[in-house]
Amino acid sequence: MATYKKRGYKPKTQVEKQQDIEDGSTTAEVFNTLDETASKTEDFVAKNQKYIFVIIGLVAAIVLGSLAYKEYIAKPKQEAAMNDMFQAQKYFDEAVTGTAKDSLYNLALNGGEGKFGMLDIIEEYSGTPSANLANYYAGTAYLRLKKYNEAIEYLSSFKSDDEILAPLAKGNIGDAYVQGNQPEDALNAYEQAAEMRDNEYTTPMYLFKAGAIALDLGKADKALAYFKRIKDDYANSTEAGKVDVFIGKAQVLANK
Template sequence: MHSKIELIDMSKKNPGEPGIEIIESPEALAGQINKAEVFFLKNRKVVLGIGGAILVAIVGFAGYRFYIDGQEGTAQNALASVVYDFEADSLQKALNGAGGNEGLLSIADNYKGTDASNLASFYAGVALLKQGKYDDAISRLQSFSSSDLLIHARAQSLIGDAYLEKNQPAEAISYYQKAADYEKNEYFTPVYLMKLALAQEKANQPADAVASYKRVVDEFPLSSEVVNAKKYMGLLEGQVGK
């Protein structure tokens, strides 16, 4: 019986097309196999080393995921306990833990790579901001990441709040801008734009502030921020001669 390779019509071969001979010619295929064997024998240590490295990487990643999955349950349970303190505004207990429970800072630091650790960083940032520990709050909030359109923008806005409290309006502007431009929505974007305009006023950028207030008026006419946006925009327009 002829092999499948031998039955292929040789007239279909395109001269100079790479790889075709390996498909259509058993002799060419045998030659390529021989070349591969020679290459392997000459470079055995390198080939085995690369293969071993790939295997180690695969096994290592699988082990890491197994470890993280195991940590996730523990971290989630710890976070569930401490969130009650956070919501009750017992900020110190929430941050440092109490009664044998881990606090937000411990969860964030000890379970890195888990979703619970990531969320603990967000909660910790909010708590630290409320305590007036602005640099610590910024650090925690910057380490937080989320694909959730509301929470991500909220984190950016909170970092802006911390910088504004530190009287660093230029830095605050950067984060308020990120919050306002990220997945715009009618509920929170007008709030971020109002904060942005305030920071721009503090940074002595009245024309930019007018533009931010105008965005609220034009893009979110039904928002509760429109009344103040119109009022502040009118005051600033007199200053910039508009």
């Protein structure tokens, strides 16, 4: 093993001279190895520089292409989608709050006055946030129009991390299953909706719906657990005000 020697050190004994020779040899070997590695690297680069430049060029093209796509294609596409979606969203809002609901929901879906409907937005602007949101509106409109298979299809295509919209979409799927006489599927959807987010609005609402369906299916223990959770954890919710009656029903059935 090489040892550290002070500046100006000179070997005195034969052993020290031999050690000095070995240390110098080891150092030389290290530098020779480094030189050989560097030479091999240089040779590799020289022989393959064409391919290396191609790879670098491809990486740069991908990065720049991604940035350009976001700035010059995706961003303008989303802005156009938002503009074209305005009238369809207006029809939907009017259907929720006004009269002539069916005709307004149809206009929201298919468009009117030369403007796009939600179905047009989904097709024309696929991949944009607006098209994704249009799936929610379309699915909900179909639910209100009692077209339950279409409602499930479009609501299932909607993806969101939103605190309210995400569980509402799943809960609307549950409503569609209920109307389509598929209680087991409805229960599963309501359970998912209740667990997707924890808030005072959607969580107790879908716990209550899950409990009610569970009662109808003869799953009293499960229903009781959902109703008690509403009473214990969401005492200020609308559902908490009526849950005692359902707790009583579930307890009677669970004890049979």
